[in-house]
Amino acid sequence: MAADRRADEEAIDRVLSGDRDAFAVLVDRHGPRVHGALLRMLGDPEAADDLAQEALVKAYTALGTFRKGSAFYTWLYAIALNLARSEFRRRKSLKGRPAASLDAAAAGDPDDGRSNGPAEPTARGPGPVEAASGREDAERVHRALAALDEEFREAVVLRDLEGLSYEEIAEATGVPAGTVRSRIHRGRALLRERLVPEADRAGGAR
C-alpha cells in the first residue's frame, strides 16, 4: 500500500508542477473504484459515469488543496460521494421517494467480474460456470442495496465493495469512525433481512 501511496503522490506532484498528463495515472488507478462506488450508490450507469468523471475533474482542479496526509482515493471518494448525495437528493425531491433506480443497475449488471481497472481486493467475479446464478444473485443484492437508506448504503459499499477501512470511510463520508461502524452494522443487517429468504431458496447464504 505504501508503494501505491507513493505512486499517487508522485503523480500528484507531477500534475502540480504542470504535467497534466500525469493525472491520467490517477484516473487509471482510481477511476474504476470511484465509478464502481458511484454505480452502486446511484444505480444509474449514466449518472455514475457522469459523476465519476466530474469527481475526477474536480479532484484535478482542486489538486492543490489536497493534503498528502490522507490517501488520494479517500479524498476522491469524498468528492464523489458529495456529488452522489446531491444527485440523490435531487432525485428524491423531484420524485418524492428514494431513488429506486438501483433496479436499473441490477438489470444492467455488468458481466462476470471482468474488471477494466486495477485489481481490486474485492474484485472477484463469478467464473463462467457460475455466471448465471451469479448474475441472479448479484441482481438480488443490487436490489437489496438499492433499498437501503443512503448513509447505510454508502458505508456498506465503501466497506464491502471498495474495501476501505473504517477510518478511510470516515474521511470519505465525513462522519466519525464509530458512526461508520454503526452504519455498516445496520446496513448489513438490513441487507440480511432482505436477502435471507432468497438465500434460503438458493440454498443458503454463500
Place this chain on the structure above:
Amino acid sequence: MTCAGWAERITALVDGELPAGERADLERHLAACAACREAREAEEAVAARLRALPRAPLPAGFSASVMGRVAAAPAPDAGTAPRARVIPYWVFLVGGSAAAAAVVAMVMVGTGPPREMHVAGEKPEASALPQPAAGPGPVMERAALDDAKAPAAAAAPTALPPAKARTAPAETPPPDGGAGTPAPAEKVAEKEKGSREDEGEVPGGGKRGEAKFEAAKEALRDGADRPGEDKVPGGGERAPAAEEATADAEDRGPAPAPEPPRLLLFYKADTLAKGQDAVEKALVSRPDLVAGRKAWRGTTASESDLVGRLREGLEGRKQDATAAVADPDRALREALARIGAAGSEKVLEVRVRAGDVEAFRGALSRSPALVEATALLASLDLDDAVLEEMRRKFRTLSGKDAPAGTGGTGFAAGGGGSGSGAGTEPTPPPPPTPEQLRRLAEPPPPGRPAPDPGAGGEVVLEIHLLAPAAPPATAPKPATPPK
C-alpha cells in the same frame, strides 16, 4: 453486555477493525454465546456476498473523457491551493433591471478578500463604475474575447447608457492583441447596440444589467486576484481561489478549451430541498432558455466555506451599517470575519445562452421560495456614502488591472494579482481609463491561443443555493488530514 451490545463489535470484528483489547473480550463472549456466533457468521456471509459482486467495467472512453475535461480545466496551482471551478467571488445584482434604475453591486468574497472588499455599486446614471465600459455583455464579451480579443469587446460597451462615451475607446482592439474570430465579437457588438435601444431586452445583447454585472464581475475577478494571498479565517487556501478565479476565468491553461464564461448566482431558500425544487421548477418553466444542465452537487469544503462565510457575513453585515460608513472595507471584512463553520450548499450548473441570462434570472427570481442575493444585499442598508466609497475602491482596484501581457494566471498576472505571486500590485494606480476598463474583461496575455468561447456564446450559470439548515457534516473536508 447484552448481545445487542456486542452486535456492533461483531461487525468490527468481522472487518478486522476491533481493537485488540475489545477483541479479546468479544472472543470470550462468542465462546459462550451461540446467538452471537450466529450473528457473526451471518454478518460474514452478507459481507462475502457483497464482495462477490462483479466489478462494473469502466465505461469505454472514460479515461479519455476525463483527460479531455482535464485538459480544458484550469491547472491546479501547487503554490496557492487552487480551487475547483468555483469562482471565489460572487456577484449580487441589486435591482437587476436593465433599465435606468439598476444598481449593480458586486461583493467580492473569497480568496482572502478580507483585505480588500470590492463592492461596486452603480447607479444607472452614475455609471461611475467602469464595468459598463468593460462591456455590456461582459458575458458575451468574454465569450467573444475568449474567442477573439477582438474589437468586438470594444463595440460591446455601446449598449450601456454611459456607453456612448466609452464607445470610442471601446473601438480599440484588445491590448493583448488576441487573435480570434471577430465574428462572435461583432455579433456581440451588434447585440449590444441593439440592447441599448432596447432597454435591455434579452435578445442578443447582454442586457445592461447583465452587462454591468458581468463587467463588474470581470473587474472584480481581476481585483480578486489582488488580495490573492490574503488569508481568510477558515482557510488559507482561499487565497488562491481568487487566483484561481481569474486564472480560471482567463487562463484556460495551456490547452485552450471551449470553456464558457461562468456566472455565479446566489439564492437563499428556507431549505435546500425547497430551493432545489424551486430552481427545478424554474428550469422546467423556461426550457427555451436552458441549453444544458448538470446534476446538483454538494460543494467541496472550500466552496462551502466560502458560502458559509458569505451567508454569515451578510447577516452580520446588517449590524455594520454605521461602521460601514466610516470604513466600509473594514466593516465588510469584519462581517466576513464572523465566519462560522462552513455551511453546505447545493450548486447547479446550467448552460444558458449569454443573451438569456437575464431572462433566466428573472425566472428564478419569480419563485417565492428563492430569495435572490440582491435582496440580501439590499437589506444591508448600505447608504450612498458607503456605496460610493466602495465604488471608489472598486474603481481604484480595477484600475490596477492593466493586463500587461502576462502569462500564466492571466488576470492575476496581468492585473497584478498578488495571490499567486504571478504579479504584484502594490499601489493602486489612478482610476482606469475606459480602455483599461475594457481590458478588464479581457482574457489573458498575448500569445495565448484564443479559446473557443463555447457553443454560441453560452454562459455557465452556477446557481448556488444557500439554506440555513444544511448540515456541514454532509460536506466532508477532503483537504483535511485524516482524523
